[in-house]
Amino acid sequence: MTINSTQVSPDLAVLNINTWEWSIPNISQKNAPPSLAFHSATTYEIYMIISFGWSIRKTSPSSSIYILDIRSYTWVTTTAINNLGPLEPTPIPTNAGIPSSSTPTLIIVVSSVTGIVLFGSAIAGIFMYKKRQERRHYIATPGSK
Template sequence: MTWKNLTITNNLPPLSSDYSASILPNGIIVYFGGQDNDTLAKMNDIKLFDTKKNEWSYMDATGDYVDSRWSFASVLTPDGYIIIFGGCTLNRTSINTKVAVLDTNKSPYEWSIPSSSKANSPPTIYGHTANLYYNYMIIAFGYDADNRIYNSKVYLYDITNNTWVTRFNPSPSPSPTRTPIFTPSSTPSHDSPKFLKPLLIGLGVVIGVIILICITIFIFCKKVRKVESPVLEIAGTTIESRS
């Protein structure tokens, strides 16, 4: 694995930090939020980088208003939704909208704020992690901006129903609306062919040895038959009388 510098001069975005970056299946990296030159970027200002063409482009997302933030976290669902949680203002204070969803299936992309996500919502957290496991977005660590303490709790967000939950069922549902990007799956075992090959080789050797022994015995017996036993001549007998 080696690093490679890209020489790109057209449509370069401003220097940014503490933003969200998610790569879509089509090879497009979606950037939004964070700080641009020490100023909070608008959440509807979407920066796009095409990893196949090595080109930058920009999009103005539509939909619900999502207040600017930095130091937030996001996950990408298999069906093309980027779910964000948390973050803070430039002064590290609480934000109004904690959960928002960006639909990348639409053109332009569209923001929405699930109303059900406000019930049982955790405090405003920034500098945390967000990971997708089956149908759950798992929030951990970070700093609680509401209570001014480090966060030691783990929060679960059900992405299928857009609700915060307190019980965790790791088993995936038979036909979920949204499923994780990577799901554990069983792969066919290849152990049988590995053991079958040595077995066939050993069996072939044994059969070959048996055949060789049989041939050797056959040749030996044939040679013995060709050697006649000595005949004792008795007076008064002939060859015919002996036979």
């Protein structure tokens, strides 16, 4: 499989989420990975972890993992992640502040109102369509109203 990709410049842009401004950091090229396309990237603590993807120059898949220290923008070969321990999923609130006992009721009410509105719209549309069709087939003759 051949992937036709072009290397972009810059390789990395940083968004400051406090000011919503983009910047281009000066990244060390020591231990830098090859230019990749279709890779994954995620951050953990002070590191950006880049994995897999396709090497643009070799046009082949990459099975390597690369780590960027996002404080100094240097590529590292070892990390100082302490006490990683077993990973447990972070609970995500599903009700956005709505008490759990009222969630099913809220879903039923919203679904019912939506259904009624859609049903009413469908009925009104049918009547309007029939009325328009009746007008098209009406032929005026002398003496008719």
